[in-house]
Amino acid sequence: MTEERGCPPTPAQTPLPKDGPGADDAISTTSVLINGTHNEDGRADDARQATGVIIDGTSNDKKLHSDQPEPIKIFGWINLVADGLHNFVDGLAIGATYSMSDASGLSTTLAIVFHEIPQEIGDFAILLEAGFSFKRALLFNFTSGLVAMLGCVIGVA
Numbered sequence: 001m002t003e004e005r006g007c008p009p010t011p012a013q014t015p016l017p018k019d020g021p022g023a024d025d026a027i028s029t030t031s032v033l034i035n036g037t038h039n040e041d042g043r044a045d046d047a048r049q050a051t052g053v054i055i056d057g058t059s060n061d062k063k064l065h066s067d068q069p070e071p072i073k074i075f076g077w078i079n080l081v082a083d084g085l086h087n088f089v090d091g092l093a094i095g096a097t098y099s100m101s102d103a104s105g106l107s108t109t110l111a112i113v114f115h116e117i118p119q120e121i122g123d124f125a126i127l128l129e130a131g132f133s134f135k136r137a138l139l140f141n142f143t144s145g146l147v148a149m150l151g152c153v154i155g156v157a
Helices: 023-035 047-051 074-100 102-130 134-156
Strands: none
Touching (some): 074 134, 102 134
């Protein structure tokens, strides 16, 4: 009945082949249910090409089919370098104030520790967003924090 009015058959009227001849047509017909549009020749627009939507377990999005991990985004590495420099300067400040007096050193250490807690949480979130795994983000963030020890040793000297 829908064929007589010039509309393509609904998915309920047409079996959807998974692969082989007609598979692309089945995906296009299914896309009518998603975006409800047709080309001038009466065929449904292919929603996969326009939006990367997965309709039947397939997609034209190459990232979904890749077995290779995503590369780490550059802002993650920049953040690590900047955080390492920041921690080094914090270490210099701690070391320098301990060389003046223990009370000044302890006061500066506490101030920097409380300052670093939210800073390192933010850095950890940035590393995750850049593509680091949870474990790698923890490891690199911890290693970046250890640079403060080097700054402290130099600051005391």
